[in-house]
Amino acid sequence: MDVTLPEGLDAFLAAAGWPNAVVEPLPGDASFRRYFRIRRGEETAMLMDAPPPNEDPGPFLRAARWLDHNGMRAPRILHAEPERGLVLLEDFGTVRMRDYLDDWPADEEEVYAGAVDALKDLHRLPPGPFLDYGLAEYQREAQLLVDWYVPARNLYVDSRGYAGAWEEVLRPLLPNQRPGVTVLRDYHAENIMLLGNLADQGLLDFQDALIGHPAYDLVSLLQDARRDVSAELEAKMLERYLADHSGKREDFLADYARLGAQRNAKIVGIFVRLWKRDGKPRYLSLIPRVWALLERDLKHPALGPVARWFEANIPADLREALGGEWQV
Structure with missing residues (x-):
């Protein structure tokens, strides 16, 4: 598992309102995307690292917002900088x-x-x-x-x-x-x-x-x-x-x-x-x-x-x- 943190993560989290949060790497999937759990006291969020050019978070953001707008249970977007491939999401927990x-x-x-x-x-x-x-x-x-x-x-x-x-x-x-x-x-x-x-x-x-x-x-x-x-x-x-x-x-x-x-x-x-x-x-x-x-x-x-x-x-x-x- 690649535990290297994304470049510029501190500035991204600060802009998202999550400065000085604890970052925990999570196992990835079959793509180039990586995931991290972000902790701030009792609160948690999910970070998706989908770096260009191998990944483009734009389609994910478009689909997530459409699903959420139409009452489907997709994770809410807390902050996104798609040009850098970084998206902060609602944390759905650990129960797959x-x-x-x-x-x-x-x-x-x-x-x-x-x-x-x-x-x-x-x-x-x-x-x-x-x-x-x-x-x-x-x-x-x-x-x-x-x-x-x-x-x-x-x-x-x-x-x-x-x-x-x-x-x-x-x-x-x-x-x-x-x-x-x-x-x-x-x-x-x-x-x-x-x-x-x-x-x-x-x-x-x-x-x-x-x-x-x-x-x-x-x-x-x-x-x-x-x-x-x-x-x-x-x-x-x-x-x-x-x-x-x-x-x-x-x-x-x-x-x-x-x-x-x-x-x-x-x-x-x-x-x-x-x-x-x-x-x-x-x-x-x-x-x-x-x-x-x-x-x-x-x-x-x-x-x-x-x-x-x-x-x-x-x-x-x-x-x-x-x-x-x-x-x-």
């Missing part, structure tokens, strides 16, 4: 959904129900001031599997056929995401904080928000790359969401499978990239879970073209080994 459920698994259904209900609240709002989640972006993300996983396995694959299969699979869902909802894009148990009771949940890591399909964040939550979610709980939470959904159930479930497969293919590529490019091999251990979810999504009839591509291009032994073992 993931950690809480590790200690209190009996509360799993109640906690996930709260997370699904928060998505329902978000989806009742008009879409935010974000770009559309279009076919080009879906394709770019799915391509990460071919760009990173495939060469790491020394495979030769039909890249053009891969893109064509995804276009055939994804194009039918595009009309179903109009007018669209705000999609946070990384909504899972490590990015949800519990704020005093199980239903009061705070949002994190939403700087990449787009306007897209309501199934996307639901599949992010229920097909979690970092935590096992049983098929029974997934089905129950899908039913909870669909109870208030006005569209056709079969269409929504087909799109859920499409986006699940697209997202899981993307995540496999990202985890290999984190190893190869960024020197973070710890994410490789998560690939079998993600691959198992991908294989399950590929069984849906809506994924036929992509499923056939995998059958023709990814060796059976790798698929049976859920992506295969890795020598780091």
Whole structure:
């Protein structure tokens, strides 16, 4: 963990009204961002260090302010100097959904129900001031599997056929995401904080928000790359969401499978990239879970073209080994 304090931090904290505060480094995430807890007596705040040019806090600030303005529980912005990459935020504490459920698994259904209900609240709002989640972006993300996983396995694959299969699979869902909802894009148990009771949940890591399909964040939550979610709980939470959904159930479930497969293919590529490019091999251990979810999504009839591509291009032994073992 990098414990070096950001340059100019004392002046930033003084301008924010937090001079002479105690600064505690915290573990980071898969990005170049770093986090610190700021203490002043009994009060605490969170410092996000997102230094240019690798990071830009502008999208985070825009999304946080929109969410807060619309009644969603994003951390309030206490002070920001985006040109320096420094943002002082409300501190949501230390109780992540993931950690809480590790200690209190009996509360799993109640906690996930709260997370699904928060998505329902978000989806009742008009879409935010974000770009559309279009076919080009879906394709770019799915391509990460071919760009990173495939060469790491020394495979030769039909890249053009891969893109064509995804276009055939994804194009039918595009009309179903109009007018669209705000999609946070990384909504899972490590990015949800519990704020005093199980239903009061705070949002994190939403700087990449787009306007897209309501199934996307639901599949992010229920097909979690970092935590096992049983098929029974997934089905129950899908039913909870669909109870208030006005569209056709079969269409929504087909799109859920499409986006699940697209997202899981993307995540496999990202985890290999984190190893190869960024020197973070710890994410490789998560690939079998993600691959198992991908294989399950590929069984849906809506994924036929992509499923056939995998059958023709990814060796059976790798698929049976859920992506295969890795020598780091």
